[in-house]
Amino acid sequence: MLTKKVKKRILFLVSIVFLTAVSIFFIFKVLNDNLLYFKTPSEIKKDENLDFQRAIRIGGMVKQNSLSATSKEIKFIITDMKNEIIVSYSGAIPNLFAEGKGVVAEGKLKDRNYFIAEKILAKHDENYMPPELKKNVK
Amino acid sequence: MLSNLGIFSIVLTLLISFLLVYNSTILFKKNNQILLQKIINLSLSQLFFSILCFILLIYGYVSSDFSLINVFQNSHTSKPLFFKIAGTWGNHEGSLLLWINILVIFSYFFLIKGKNYNINFRLITLIIQNFLIIGFLLFLLITSNPFVPIYPVPSEGLGLNPILQDPALAIHPPLLYVGFVGSSIYFSAAIASLMTNFKGKEFANSIKTWVLISWVFQSLGIIVGSIWAYYELGWGGFWFWDPVENASLMPWFVITALMHSVIVLEKRNTIYSWVIILCLLTFILSVTGTFLVRSGILNSVHTFASDPSRGLYILIYLSIMVVGSFLAFFKYQQKEIYNFSLKSKETFVLVNNWFMLFFLITVILGTLYPIFLEVLIQKKISVGPPFYNILIIPIVIPFLIFMAIGPKISWIKHNSVKIWPIIYLLILATILNFIIIYFFGSYSILTNLIIISAIFLIINTLIDLKNSFAKKGDSSFSRIISHLGFAFLIFFIGINNHFSLEKDFNLKVGDKVKFENYKLDFKDLSIKERKNHKAIIGNFIFLNKMTGVEEKLFPEIRIYDQPKTLTYEASIKTKLSHDVYLTMSNIERSDYYNIKFQKKNFMIWIWLSAFIITIGGFLRLFKKN
Numbered sequence: 001m002l003t004k005k006v007k008k009r010i011l012f013l014v015s016i017v018f019l020t021a022v023s024i025f026f027i028f029k030v031l032n033d034n035l036l037y038f039k040t041p042s043e044i045k046k047d048e049n050l051d052f053q054r055a056i057r058i059g060g061m062v063k064q065n066s067l068s069a070t071s072k073e074i075k076f077i078i079t080d081m082k083n084e085i086i087v088s089y090s091g092a093i094p095n096l097f098a099e100g101k102g103v104v105a106e107g108k109l110k111d112r113n114y115f116i117a118e119k120i121l122a123k124h125d126e127n128y129m130p131p132e133l134k135k136n137v138k
Numbered sequence: 139m140l141s142n143l144g145i146f147s148i149v150l151t152l153l154i155s156f157l158l159v160y161n162s163t164i165l166f167k168k169n170n171q172i173l174l175q176k177i178i179n180l181s182l183s184q185l186f187f188s189i190l191c192f193i194l195l196i197y198g199y200v201s202s203d204f205s206l207i208n209v210f211q212n213s214h215t216s217k218p219l220f221f222k223i224a225g226t227w228g229n230h231e232g233s234l235l236l237w238i239n240i241l242v243i244f245s246y247f248f249l250i251k252g253k254n255y256n257i258n259f260r261l262i263t264l265i266i267q268n269f270l271i272i273g274f275l276l277f278l279l280i281t282s283n284p285f286v287p288i289y290p291v292p293s294e295g296l297g298l299n300p301i302l303q304d305p306a307l308a309i310h311p312p313l314l315y316v317g318f319v320g321s322s323i324y325f326s327a328a329i330a331s332l333m334t335n336f337k338g339k340e341f342a343n344s345i346k347t348w349v350l351i352s353w354v355f356q357s358l359g360i361i362v363g364s365i366w367a368y369y370e371l372g373w374g375g376f377w378f379w380d381p382v383e384n385a386s387l388m389p390w391f392v393i394t395a396l397m398h399s400v401i402v403l404e405k406r407n408t409i410y411s412w413v414i415i416l417c418l419l420t421f422i423l424s425v426t427g428t429f430l431v432r433s434g435i436l437n438s439v440h441t442f443a444s445d446p447s448r449g450l451y452i453l454i455y456l457s458i459m460v461v462g463s464f465l466a467f468f469k470y471q472q473k474e475i476y477n478f479s480l481k482s483k484e485t486f487v488l489v490n491n492w493f494m495l496f497f498l499i500t501v502i503l504g505t506l507y508p509i510f511l512e513v514l515i516q517k518k519i520s521v522g523p524p525f526y527n528i529l530i531i532p533i534v535i536p537f538l539i540f541m542a543i544g545p546k547i548s549w550i551k552h553n554s555v556k557i558w559p560i561i562y563l564l565i566l567a568t569i570l571n572f573i574i575i576y577f578f579g580s581y582s583i584l585t586n587l588i589i590i591s592a593i594f595l596i597i598n599t600l601i602d603l604k605n606s607f608a609k610k611g612d613s614s615f616s617r618i619i620s621h622l623g624f625a626f627l628i629f630f631i632g633i634n635n636h637f638s639l640e641k642d643f644n645l646k647v648g649d650k651v652k653f654e655n656y657k658l659d660f661k662d663l664s665i666k667e668r669k670n671h672k673a674i675i676g677n678f679i680f681l682n683k684m685t686g687v688e689e690k691l692f693p694e695i696r697i698y699d700q701p702k703t704l705t706y707e708a709s710i711k712t713k714l715s716h717d718v719y720l721t722m723s724n725i726e727r728s729d730y731y732n733i734k735f736q737k738k739n740f741m742i743w744i745w746l747s748a749f750i751i752t753i754g755g756f757l758r759l760f761k762k763n
Contacts, residue, residue, distance in 0.1 A: 092734035
């Protein structure tokens with residue numbers, strides 16, 4: 001027969017372990033649901049099983065002379081020097097968003113060549129380039 | 139000249155640090171009063187020379203001495219004096235020097251303020267603190283020397299990144315650094331405490347003030363940084379789960395947990411080992427945060443100084459620190475007896491700690507998981523804000539409830555928890571919540587729960603406040619202020635989050651747009667030449683058709699020459715009930731301007747509530763025991 005004190009302690013330990021396990025499991029589940037994969041236009045071209053429902057990030061350079069704007073949206077082309085993808089976007093553009101500069105767009109693919117962005121991220125560094133692109137340019 | 143002087147005083151500081159370690163070790167073996175005085179003098183001269191280094195560097199910036207690479211790269215003669223001075227710590231090398239200065243300042247004051255404590259405890263603390271100082275001095279000399287000369291001397295500097303030329307950002311790094319680096323002293327003290335068996339209440343007493351100081355400064359630093367991001371980066375919000383923001387939040391969770399636990403150790407002489415772990419963890423996470431930010435692993439606003447060799451050095455340093463401190467912990471740790479019942483204040487403090495650790499684990503995983511995944515499977519991913527929102531927001535609800543009940547519970551054993559007052563107050567909070575809904579419109583169930591629990595905490599804390607005034611010499615006043623600040627913070631975040639309005643447009647000069655009950659009119663553009671930049675200023679009129687109130691807004695696009703950069707300056711009209719926020723950016727080869735409009739409810743109250751939290755800390759600091 002276990003004493004009351006030992007029982008209490010076991011109960012305490014079990015509940016701690018249980019709570020920790022549940023929270024870690026929960027955290028990982030939410031984490032996996034909210035991962036945003038980063039892809040370049042070339043990777044999208046190659047990718048066999050694209051998920052058009054899931055938000056992704058695409059990165060590259062804003063192609064020269066590709067930017068156009070209407071009152072509704074901004075259109076431009078993201079290129080990684082090999083392949084490119086058209087991006088349509090209506091929303092706020094950040095500092096340092098310009099042709100010939102690095103850009104990361106977050107949103108969903110409409111098809112392999114057309115991307116609807118919900119957010120545009122640019123880095124607060126005038127020389128920023130997505131890491132993959134650095135290799136290609138070099 | 140300046141370069142030589144600077145390097146000379148760095149080396150001298152390093153030398154004194156070695157002497158301090160040497161003398162303290164000798165004194166540790168044989169008690170000798172003369173030697174103690176010598177150590178205090180050495181510590182004072184260490185303080186003198188490390189501050190001298192910093193003053194020399196500031197002088198280099200003020201006098202625009204471009205013979206130093208560091209000044210050349212980060213300053214410019216046309217910069218206003220204030221930003222020349224602030225530029226000293228606006229870069230990696232200078233900020234590292236500031237870091238070392240704070241290490242030394244804390245080391246000195248801990249030594250002279252701790253006269254009543256065990257001499258061996260003070261000496262070991264000093265030795266460990268000086269190991270930390272030596273490590274960072276070597277780091278400074280090897281990889282990031284701010285006094286490296288350049289020849290031939292350039293006639294003009296490259297200038298400071300314009301987004302860093304801002305009063306909030308001038309004070310943000312020093313505040314945050316005092317908070318981060320201040321935690322070094324109780325890291326050292328924790329190890330010393332283990333080694334010299336100086337523990338329990340006395341140990342809690344010796345670190346209490348330092349924990350409070352670093353907590354206050356860390357909190358202030360985070361708030362100021364957040365305000366800066368709000369108006370300067372054009373992010374238009376108060377928190378974005380940006381990796382760098384997260385890096386500053388990680389130690390904050392632990393230090394907040396520590397601040398609560400150290401009271402338990404002081405009053406009840408229990409959970410000693412846990413306090414030690416928190417002490418170690420706070421500084422380790424502070425250095426980890428610095429490593430993440432400085433190494434360029436995290437791509438963010440702060441990665442202006444990425445250099446792999448620096449990252450590697452900090453990583454090695456960090457590993458030694460982690461392994462060393464935890465070896466010490468397991469070697470000297472002793473068995474402890476815990477005697478408090480489940481229904482006691484001790485348990486509630488541990489519940490607070492449990493929540494803090496949950497928040498910490500969430501933020502660590504969200505921030506570090508992408509890095510691990512990239513290394514492991516070569517996939518680039520990022521974790522979006524929904525991750526944090528899903529995990530943290532629901533947990534805040536029980537957290538607030540516990541926070542309201544906890545302080546009322548007594549130490550050791552609380553006989554009967556009265557259920558009815560809690561239920562009455564919960565009902566009252568729910569009614570108040572529905573009154574808000576009645577006047578402002580409805581919101582989601584989750585927001586309802588958040589608002590209810592926040593109001594519940596507000597009411598409870600106000601009752602505590604009333605009781606605290608009734609009792610003379612009550613010590614809970616500072617706690618009440620901080621908790622009240624936190625309750626209001628969550629309350630206003632909930633309201634703000636739900637009722638804010640955000641719209642983006644592409645507009646030409648002369649365009650008008652209507653949305654909901656508002657009208658935005660893009661009148662015209664003007665150009666202004668200023669001292670160090672040219673500004674394109676938009677002239678907007680924002681009309682609220684319901685109230686007929688008109689606001690004039692002037693967002694700017696600034697073109698800087700030194701260095702060549704474009705920045706967007708938000709135009710913000712702050713009122714008690716809401717902020718109107720407008721940024722304007724140009725779109726290349728088009729007449730359209732990209733306009734981001736936001737109406738943020740109760741924005742100023744979010745900042746105020748956050749400041750109130752730190753005011754509580756200040757009050758505790760100045761309260762005489």
